Amino acid sequence: MDLGAYTPMPAEQFCSVKVDSTCKMAEENNFPIQSETLVHMMQSQSHSLLKQCGGVEAIAFKLRASVETGICGDKVDLENRRKVFGSNIVREKPLKTFWYFVWDAMHDFLLVVLAICAAISLLLGISTEGWKDGWSDGGGITVSILIVVLVTAASDYRQSLQFQALEREKEKVFTDVLRNRRRQKICIDDLVVGDIISLSTGDQVPADGLYISGYSLLIDESSMTGESEPQHVDENKLFLFSGTKVQDGFAKMLVISVGMNTAWGHAKELLCKENCEETPMQQKLSSLAILIGNIGMCFALLTFILLMARFLKQKENLWYWSSQDFWVLIKYFSLAVTIVVVAVPEGLPLAVTLALAYAMRRMILEKALVRRLSACETMGSATCICTDKTGTLTTNQMTVLKACVGGVLWQLHASEPQFPDNVLGPLLQGLLQNNSSDVVNDGTGKQSCFGSPTEIALLRFGISLGTSVEAVRCNSQVLKVEPFNSTKKLMGTLLKLPEGKLRAHIKGASELVLDMCDTTIDADGNQVFMDERSKCELNGIISKFAHESLRTLCLAFQDIPHQSLFEKSLPREGYACLAIVGIKDPIRVGVKDAVQLCSSAGIRVIMVTGDNLTTATSVAHESGILTDGLVIDGPSFRTLSSDGRRQKLANLQVMARSSPGDKHMLVKELQAMGEIVAVTGDGTNDAPALHEADVGLAMGISGTEVAKGSADIVILDDNFSSIVNVAKFGRCIFKNIQKFVQFQLTANIAALVLNLSSTCFFGHAPLTTVQLLWINLIMDALGALALATEPPHSELMDQPPVGRKGKFISNEMWWNICAQAGYQLSVLSILQFQGKKILGLEAGNAEDILSTMIFNSFVLCQIFNEFNAREMDKVNVFHNLFGNWLFLFVVVFTLTVQVILVESLGKLANSIPLNREQWLICLSIGSFSLVVHLAVKILIILSKYIWNLKSNLNKYAMHRKEYEAIGKHCSNCNNCKV
Numbered sequence: 001m002d003l004g005a006y007t008p009m010p011a012e013q014f015c016s017v018k019v020d021s022t023c024k025m026a027e028e029n030n031f032p033i034q035s036e037t038l039v040h041m042m043q044s045q046s047h048s049l050l051k052q053c054g055g056v057e058a059i060a061f062k063l064r065a066s067v068e069t070g071i072c073g074d075k076v077d078l079e080n081r082r083k084v085f086g087s088n089i090v091r092e093k094p095l096k097t098f099w100y101f102v103w104d105a106m107h108d109f110l111l112v113v114l115a116i117c118a119a120i121s122l123l124l125g126i127s128t129e130g131w132k133d134g135w136s137d138g139g140g141i142t143v144s145i146l147i148v149v150l151v152t153a154a155s156d157y158r159q160s161l162q163f164q165a166l167e168r169e170k171e172k173v174f175t176d177v178l179r180n181r182r183r184q185k186i187c188i189d190d191l192v193v194g195d196i197i198s199l200s201t202g203d204q205v206p207a208d209g210l211y212i213s214g215y216s217l218l219i220d221e222s223s224m225t226g227e228s229e230p231q232h233v234d235e236n237k238l239f240l241f242s243g244t245k246v247q248d249g250f251a252k253m254l255v256i257s258v259g260m261n262t263a264w265g266h267a268k269e270l271l272c273k274e275n276c277e278e279t280p281m282q283q284k285l286s287s288l289a290i291l292i293g294n295i296g297m298c299f300a301l302l303t304f305i306l307l308m309a310r311f312l313k314q315k316e317n318l319w320y321w322s323s324q325d326f327w328v329l330i331k332y333f334s335l336a337v338t339i340v341v342v343a344v345p346e347g348l349p350l351a352v353t354l355a356l357a358y359a360m361r362r363m364i365l366e367k368a369l370v371r372r373l374s375a376c377e378t379m380g381s382a383t384c385i386c387t388d389k390t391g392t393l394t395t396n397q398m399t400v401l402k403a404c405v406g407g408v409l410w411q412l413h414a415s416e417p418q419f420p421d422n423v424l425g426p427l428l429q430g431l432l433q434n435n436s437s438d439v440v441n442d443g444t445g446k447q448s449c450f451g452s453p454t455e456i457a458l459l460r461f462g463i464s465l466g467t468s469v470e471a472v473r474c475n476s477q478v479l480k481v482e483p484f485n486s487t488k489k490l491m492g493t494l495l496k497l498p499e500g501k502l503r504a505h506i507k508g509a510s511e512l513v514l515d516m517c518d519t520t521i522d523a524d525g526n527q528v529f530m531d532e533r534s535k536c537e538l539n540g541i542i543s544k545f546a547h548e549s550l551r552t553l554c555l556a557f558q559d560i561p562h563q564s565l566f567e568k569s570l571p572r573e574g575y576a577c578l579a580i581v582g583i584k585d586p587i588r589v590g591v592k593d594a595v596q597l598c599s600s601a602g603i604r605v606i607m608v609t610g611d612n613l614t615t616a617t618s619v620a621h622e623s624g625i626l627t628d629g630l631v632i633d634g635p636s637f638r639t640l641s642s643d644g645r646r647q648k649l650a651n652l653q654v655m656a657r658s659s660p661g662d663k664h665m666l667v668k669e670l671q672a673m674g675e676i677v678a679v680t681g682d683g684t685n686d687a688p689a690l691h692e693a694d695v696g697l698a699m700g701i702s703g704t705e706v707a708k709g710s711a712d713i714v715i716l717d718d719n720f721s722s723i724v725n726v727a728k729f730g731r732c733i734f735k736n737i738q739k740f741v742q743f744q745l746t747a748n749i750a751a752l753v754l755n756l757s758s759t760c761f762f763g764h765a766p767l768t769t770v771q772l773l774w775i776n777l778i779m780d781a782l783g784a785l786a787l788a789t790e791p792p793h794s795e796l797m798d799q800p801p802v803g804r805k806g807k808f809i810s811n812e813m814w815w816n817i818c819a820q821a822g823y824q825l826s827v828l829s830i831l832q833f834q835g836k837k838i839l840g841l842e843a844g845n846a847e848d849i850l851s852t853m854i855f856n857s858f859v860l861c862q863i864f865n866e867f868n869a870r871e872m873d874k875v876n877v878f879h880n881l882f883g884n885w886l887f888l889f890v891v892v893f894t895l896t897v898q899v900i901l902v903e904s905l906g907k908l909a910n911s912i913p914l915n916r917e918q919w920l921i922c923l924s925i926g927s928f929s930l931v932v933h934l935a936v937k938i939l940i941i942l943s944k945y946i947w948n949l950k951s952n953l954n955k956y957a958m959h960r961k962e963y964e965a966i967g968k969h970c971s972n973c974n975n976c977k978v
């Protein structure tokens, strides 16, 4: 086994010569081994070919890399390697162009029918009325269709660009690489052949390569081979494939093929990576859209039949059809088709994508990367968040604050501990050798640490005792490592001491390690038997540390006199307790407020941690999670019956010493109780819980690739406050879609009923095809743009979550819709029936003016109603108006186009210019919808108030009765006591 990594002193001297020479050789631009050979070796997993090439180290040498120091890694070297072996980028499918989306949008069935109508209308119009007058009807429809197609294509294209960018963001994965003697983190896209990388539990193997050295490396190849049993990779099986995952252990690997040369690259190229899943809300809305579409179809059919009936009745000779007649027929037909176009709420899916895409973009800025689209909306209805402690509620900046060594308590920031040599020796070994983290000088004299924060804290503590990591690591040889994982909560290392003795070091969760000890050391370093009293004392120290919110770890060791006595795995008993350390991990600022926000938003927060019960309780208190609820530890939770568990869950607030399995169980039980659960996780073992939860949140910094892969959302800064932000955005999405639906439904109902009713009574529809298509644009594409991207506001978190059974169209929305549609219909009907009389229109163009005014008023009503939709449940609809420029832009744009249509494009829009008074009348009709909205709001508030009063009175009356019956106050009621 190669132990070079742990004895870097001599290696460094050896490497300095070699690296310089490799840099020179790199300029020569050829390698004594070919890319094809390496790819072939990898793909056929040919050990014989590997042997022919001389083994791993020889291949490394041929690739001008050294196992100890990595490649030279300067610019020329990297470029050269990319030129010869390729870069580690998997080719993506080429982006779809704008014209693809235009072509796609043109495939809409209704639009095609409409286009045919337009063409026939154009032909007939020109043939009957000549070029000058005949083109306008067909031309108007054609232009409208073109606009619809372009708008749809443009928005689809923009979405696709954004999703592509997010997709790229999603794939940014970093890895530890050794270059020019320095360990550094780089993006896996920048890896080159010859790189030496470190893999540890939870990593995804970023390129194909060969195993150099490592401990208990277990690889999950299920994504590549479908093999569900994890495979051991060691000196006997050296091939590591990109795309597979490290389930346990750690290793160094030599990269030998990258990018499209790897099997993963091939597989990925074949995969369709399109983001084509439909979110639950989209599914719900699709069925709503179909329903509305069908209703529209009925309306269209009815309108068409009525128009036809009237036309046929007026026709004198049913057997003679002039081209004029055909022209009318086509006009009626295209009107019917347009009514269907209007009714079909094609803006709904658009609104959802817009809202989601907007939220995704904003969330990235707020440190949340959405991997699964539907997760944002689910997060909005989450009722419970199970959160990790370490790193999420706390900063993950750990320092050893207190230590008890040999029975003596040290306050580390206050004093400099002094230990006798026979204590210091094992202590340093325990701190620095039984430790998988590393410090690296980054060349500028600054030290940077790699590894888990707990281990870094211990490493720093060791260094603070006045030694260097290299010095200690050179002194003994590591024979075996049992890496830490959250299930065992232990880490062990077997050392070979210079005198040939074996020594096992173990560290981990303090009560577990203490249970493995039967001796302890005294202040002079002598091993003494651990009796009940000293065990009690040590437990007291653990609990004292934990009460101060410190994370406690116990370090222990034992000597194994003869190599032959060592079995396969490290012993589980017989250790000597060496030290107990208390590690401080401060709580993040803002966590308390975020927890508070959750509670006011009706979201339960449960802390799930691997730490000790006392530490967990104390941190939960500090962060405001633990109020009057229950605290339980994983092992006791595990052994409860399902009923018992649910009982506890009703007011559980903290679960300590939990294993990933417990977390999984907790999520399942909570879901069974009807909660919508969001759960955070960082470790590889958290994957099942993340998968099971309604929303899985992985930690971006501390999280492993495996955890991120199974999560729906990655929290880039690991911060609990960001999680709460995600919930806020989720609610915002839900609300925005509701706003749009309310707006769209109102316009839909009004337009359909208006057209049908006046066809019934007058024999012609007040809104023509072109006008309807413009209205359709306002209520679909423009409406979606304006309303789907309203930014979130803090009041969203004052309401309880919607939960699983929440209604999409609330009662209040129905009130708004009915009131507005009712108002619009009545006022427009009055115009239609009595308009000429009321407005005193007598001139020859009275009919045209009236129909233009109806069209104009209708559009203005929609514009003002757009304001109403912005604030569905607030009286002041202009609140924070300037917070959304897109909304303002859409309103101004709609208004401008409307003025142009009426005033100068009358021929296209079948309208004529209006005078000032007429415009004022239209504007008043439109703006009166604001008053209607206000009236509805006041009514709702009043009725709510009365309802509350009534139910309180009822309650009171009931309690009175109870009181009179039993002659005493009921226990939990304030009413009776009044």
Ligand SMILES: Nc1ncnc2c1ncn2[C@@H]1O[C@H](COP(=O)(O)OP(=O)(O)OP(=O)(O)O)[C@@H](O)[C@H]1O
Pocket: 388, 389, 390, 391, 452, 454, 455, 484, 485, 486, 487, 489, 490, 491, 507, 508, 509, 510, 551, 552, 553, 608, 609, 610, 611, 612, 658
């Ligand atoms: N690298 C390590 N080596 C040995 N023991 C460790 C190590 N890291 C943590 N421990 C011990 O294991 C316990 C639990 O760790 P675990 O990883 O399960 O929790 P965590 O993930 O750090 O915390 P949380 O679940 O709150 O995020 C810790 O309290 C500590 O005593």
Ligand SMILES: [Ca+2]
Pocket: 341, 342, 343, 344, 345, 346, 347, 776, 780
């Ligand atoms: Ca429509």
